Amino acid sequence: MRRILLFLVFLGISGALNAASELVVREVTGYGETQQEAVSDALVQGIQQVRGMEVNAATSLRREFTELIKEDETTSTLSLSSDFNLSREMETKSRGYIKSYQIISVSPDEAAGRWQALVRVEIPVYKASGQNREGLRTLAILPFRESVGSATGAGLDSGAGVENSVTAVKMNSSGGVYEIPVVLNEALKINMIIDSGASDVFVTADVVSALIKSGTVTEDDDLGVATYSIADGSTVQNQRFRLKSVKIGDRIIRNVDASISNSIEAPMLLGQSALEGLGQYSFDYSRGVILLGAAGGDMSGSGGGAAVAGQLSQVLVTEFTQARKFRVLDREYLSEYLSEQEFLASGNLPVEETLRLGQRLGADFILVGAINDFKIRQKEKEVLGIKKVLREASLSFDFRVLEVATQEIRWSNTFSKRYSNSELAKLVGGAPDDDELVRSSVIQAAGHETATEMLDVIFPLRVVHVEAGEIYLNQGGIRVKEGEIYDVFESGRKVIDPSTGLKLPIDGRKLASIEIVRVAPKFSVGVLIAGSDEDCAACNLLQGICRKTGAVSKSATGTAAEKSNVTW
Numbered sequence: 162m163r164r165i166l167l168f169l170v171f172l173g174i175s176g177a178l179n180a181a182s183e184l185v186v187r188e189v190t191g192y193g194e195t196q197q198e199a200v201s202d203a204l205v206q207g208i209q210q211v212r213g214m215e216v217n218a219a220t221s222l223r224r225e226f227t228e229l230i231k232e233d234e235t236t237s238t239l240s241l242s243s244d245f246n247l248s249r250e251m252e253t254k255s256r257g258y259i260k261s262y263q264i265i266s267v268s269p270d271e272a273a274g275r276w277q278a279l280v281r282v283e284i285p286v287y288k289a290s291g292q293n294r295e296g297l298r299t300l301a302i303l304p305f306r307e308s309v310g311s312a313t314g315a316g317l318d319s320g321a322g323v324e325n326s327v328t329a330v331k332m333n334s335s336g337g338v339y340e341i342p343v344v345l346n347e348a349l350k351i352n353m354i355i356d357s358g359a360s361d362v363f364v365t366a367d368v369v370s371a372l373i374k375s376g377t378v379t380e381d382d383d384l385g386v387a388t389y390s391i392a393d394g395s396t397v398q399n400q401r402f403r404l405k406s407v408k409i410g411d412r413i414i415r416n417v418d419a420s421i422s423n424s425i426e427a428p429m430l431l432g433q434s435a436l437e438g439l440g441q442y443s444f445d446y447s448r449g450v451i452l453l454g455a456a457g458g459d460m461s462g463s464g465g466g467a468a469v470a471g472q473l474s475q476v477l478v479t480e481f482t483q484a485r486k487f488r489v490l491d492r493e494y495l496s497e498y499l500s501e502q503e504f505l506a507s508g509n510l511p512v513e514e515t516l517r518l519g520q521r522l523g524a525d526f527i528l529v530g531a532i533n534d535f536k537i538r539q540k541e542k543e544v545l546g547i548k549k550v551l552r553e554a555s556l557s558f559d560f561r562v563l564e565v566a567t568q569e570i571r572w573s574n575t576f577s578k579r580y581s582n583s584e585l586a587k588l589v590g591g592a593p594d595d596d597e598l599v600r601s602s603v604i605q606a607a608g609h610e611t612a613t614e615m616l617d618v619i620f621p622l623r624v625v626h627v628e629a630g631e632i633y634l635n636q637g638g639i640r641v642k643e644g645e646i647y648d649v650f651e652s653g654r655k656v657i658d659p660s661t662g663l664k665l666p667i668d669g670r671k672l673a674s675i676e677i678v679r680v681a682p683k684f685s686v687g688v689l690i691a692g693s694d695e696d697c698a699a700c701n702l703l704q705g706i707c708r709k710t711g712a713v714s715k716s717a718t719g720t721a722a723e724k725s726n727v728t729w
Contacts, residue, residue: 184260184283185211191278193227196267199278201226207282208258260285300487301524302478303339305470305558306444306452306531329450330410334565338492339444341451343431344408346377351429355451356495359432360389362404362419363499368429369402369421378402384418389500397503399423407435412453414438423503430495445531469535469604473558476608477528483638484612485683486620490524526571530560533577535603537596551582552593554603560611572618576611613640613709622707624649625684632675632687632702641685645677646710649702672705 187210191203201223265279332339333352340352345364349371353362372378384401404417409431418434436442443452474493482489534557542549561573580603585593588602622641626633632649634641651669658665675687 199276203280211284298525301490328410328453348375353429353431356430361434363430480612533557555579624705637685647707649705
């Protein structure tokens, strides 16, 4: 029981957002009615200074440390820090939050009528691998939804929306994750996260206890123990039971398999055992609702609307991740993440490994969107008696960036484009006669164009180095492609818009045009185009802003900004 209590206590300890550990040393003073309580208080004070700790967690931990010290009645207080076995047990009790400690002095505080202890304590913290990215804003790209009345498919026209068959259920946002209200067994209402990657519904032990007390879960609902695979390939076991009903809005799913999470702090997940009985659903992030029921249109052909939405979301994740300007957060593989967290908390690893717990980030911004239309059409054309099958494709979707703290829309636009047969041939690198390849290529191009549009507003490409006729730009990966032409402008200046009082960026004069000749994961290299500006001195290009030639100028709601001060 004490081990379970300590585990629950440390779930409330918040940590620095840092994977390699380093030691932070503190000399702290603690106070108590006894010598042991004074030492325990000093240890807890050290953890609070370095890691932070909730009040209830600190109180419980003081009690645990004091009891541990009292158990060794044959050892004086001043020699406790030299007892190797006790130090190791203290490290275990603290779940790795104390690596070692040394009691410098213990003395009575006669004026206050208590004991005072000075302790030197080493606290391990985790430092993120690679460069420090704490200055970057966090971005979560949520799965795009299908608009009500949308048409997605091969050669299909838009269907009529079946508005009266759609139920809207309000969602609550918490740290970039959306929860919906759910009623279990018509007895208990809780908020749950929709997670299509989870096989079952997952609830915590306190929820099960409440259902048992309500009389809606009995021994007859016991389904035994099931084994689940987690992200690193290992397995965990969870107790399973049957829920008689799960109600979402006006929809009720009967006889739903559920699993009890091994962690009391684990989020409630609405997995496939319930979602399979829910039918078709989509998300309307602009209204903050989940739509249950038919979304309109025919979803057959070319993978359907869900496949288009899912693939577009993944393309945007890749684009923003490789741009390296945001800390992109995963919101798709939640069940795998939680399984790994349960494994870390299982007690089967060295105590230092548990420092990875409590490091999850919340999103500063979320990118959401809705697919309006996607079609692949084909028609026959006869030339000199020879029939040819030509294809054309169209894709339209809305997208917006929301600030999580305020729900303010920081950027919004609509992508809408039609691709001719010749344009599709360029995208796929040959004859566009494979619908799956056409779909994938169109979505890839649309995602790249959308990400570039947003990134150009806040993080335009800049010249960072010039050497031996080569011009180095600060971005590479999939955002920049060989053969692309960019105009280079002076950094320019910012003026104040008299209507709004906001800063308005104005590009300086054009310096030159460059062609990209090499692309690396983190940078790209260009060369001056002959005749673009014969008077251009290479050194003048440093810090210049690069704009892609021929790009359509789009009105922006914000300005270019440094990485730590994002302005859309």
